[in-house]
Amino acid sequence: MNRISDDILYRVEKPARYIGGEYNSVYKDLTSVDIRFAFCFPDVYEVGMSHLGTRILYYILNQREDTYCERAFAPWTDMEKLLIDNNIPLGTLETKDPLSSFDFLGFTLQYEMSYTNILNMLSLSNIPLRSEDRDDNFPIVLFGGPCAYNPEPLYNIADLFVIGEGEEVTGEILDTYKKSKGREDFLKNASKIKGVYVPSLYTVSYNEDKTIKEFTPKYDFVPKKVVKRIVSNFNEVDYPDKLVVPYTEIVHDRIMLETFRGCSRGCRFCQAGMIYRPIREKKTDKLLELLDKIKDSTGYDEVSLTSLSICDYSDIGGLVNSIIEKYKEDKFGVSLPSIRIDSFYIELLNEIQKVRKTGLTFAPEAGTQRMRDIINKGVTEEDLLNSAASAFNSGYSTIKLYTMVGLPYETEEDVAGIADMADKVVREYYKVPKDKRKNGLRVNVSSSIFVPKPFTPFQWIPQDDMGNVLEKVKKLKANIKERAVSYTYHETKVSYLEAIFARGDRRLSNVLIRAFEKGAKFDGWSEYFNYDIWMESLKEEGIDGDFYAKRERCYDEILPWDFIDIGVSKKYLISENEKAKKAELTCDCRQNCSACGINCSEVGGECFEGAILNKVH
């Protein structure tokens, strides 16, 4: 069996990506376990190791005595070439055993453009790409993660999907595996587990206009709807007390402490805000307990408090202050990955940042109040300018503004409004007395094109045409008056492909495989994304990309992901889209329940479980 040797390691970039052996990585006696599981992240080590979900599931699966979970990442192109030339199959970091020798391969679907890397990892281990071509000699291939909420473009690659949170259901899948006899039996049994989707047990038929006609289970025992899974008690759910400490620098090289799941803001473009409901929080004392253990077991000197909208954590002030107080002698830092546009949080940030970083980032997403109301962002111009003023008063001299263009119901004025918004931020700076403000003002604005996602109120909307968007952006640039403003539009054809796959159906699977066979990989990396390969693949499969990206759907169309129940009702999404057309706001559900449906669905769970206040602060 060929393995990666020193001869190969010294010739690649960042050999630390492939060595394993990190502090807190798990080593088990192979003869004592029943199940070998490989958790595969379809990107390079530095990206994959920053993913919190990987770290959580690695820990939870290894807590099982009958299971040994190892990690695998996509090799960079230089290593890939050496693996192929030297006949070395892709293996895991811990034992270096080839992926084909495992019982389970679990891939996480983080973004659509990572799919070709999944195919590549399978291919590098000599595993057939299509589920139907694999028999009992091959591992069971399992997919999960946010993109699993529209699993259809991958329907014949995975053997099964986990829809929702993996902490509990993965264990149930392994238990079922142990009791089953062979693949067929296992997949049939697994389909009965709440949150599991087995694509081979459903058939799809199409209308003449290529929309879906019917989506039906093949057997009576297969559920018509797959209900997403959430953990039963978020405060008590298993969470690692130790994390693998990488030798090399990774993208997010600090402790990540997950404070709550779900989001109450209801921004209409945001899929995460819909699919992670209901909102459930961990209590402050629980978080401090977890943090203490992880800090001791890793030696990290910084913690990042994570969640979708961290400043909404009901005890954010208390939590931050407790951490600072507890570890004030330890030179231990706290950071927040995002900041709400509200001056209260700038004050909080001042407390935790010992070194004044020069930049602060806000995401107003849109340039006019009308547009912000359409997307339900809930930020007024006053909020933004007050926050900017607070930031400049605190010594920040660079502000970054994230926006999107190509949003639904957008007009030219809305896009041009981004320029006005930026100019106003600049003027706030000059209101601060000269001796107080920091030199070197920069207001950096960036825009990316909106991609409609499943399970959002905008899932019926066509993606805006790139040419159209360019025109609007031109006018925006011409509208900028202040010199301190710098604007970038991230024009990329990748967004078009994203828009296709995000709302794609089963027919895209062959396009994906064909593109991979033509050499597509690392599509999320601009130096490797090859638009032509994708266009050719679409053409050769007779698929029109615009059908998925640019077509307006009507409300009674059967969407490829309709068979999944996320708790939030379709009725709610429709009503939100209708409100968007009138630029009507829906308030934060901490203030007032807007009846999204989550608390009377089969998902279960309780809104705001664990939170100390049911109020917006």
Added chain:
Amino acid sequence: MRTLQRIIRRSKLNVEYSQGFNPHMNTSLCQPLSVGVYSSSEYLDIYLEERVKTIELIEALNKVSSKGIKFLYAAEVKENVKSSMAILSAAKYNIKIKYEETENLEEQLGDLFHLENWNIVKKSKSSEKEVDIRPYIYKMGYKIEDSYLIITVTLASGSKDNLSADLLSKFIIENTKGYKKDSFVLIKRIEMYAIDGDKFIPLDKYCTDFSKQVIH
């Protein structure tokens, strides 16, 4: 360095930090190793807030150490002494180079040793220049065993004069025939020295014999 700092944090030793807005741990390596080089003899300077018994210090570190890093020995340094980085003068390496065939190797090496200058192009980020590396080789011996050329060599190391084992290996490979292309050159650092007069003293001995000087 990051890995070592995390080990120190896990050990809960009362290590000193610098002052100011962005405090960092007061530790420094005598001389970092290049990628791919391993060692049985590295030196680290740590500054502590309170005195600990050296045995306890070693135990605390080894208890939480990463795979592949073992702490062997610690000694306390007196005040106002220079860092190990400052007194480093030489280092000893074992170098193992794989050859396709070693028939003429002995002869070729003999010829090399007769040369007065050992010139090689040294590449840096901004420039390339030809240097004579011979003066930086203090002591060198070799043997040829099973298709490997095994060299034991003491080279100038430190802030004043420094020759990397990697550059020496390149020189040998470029000036002999038969190296197995693309094979990994195994380099192991086996000791680091300070200089006293004309003698090389291993840094840990230097520490116990000369209490006025540095050592970690």
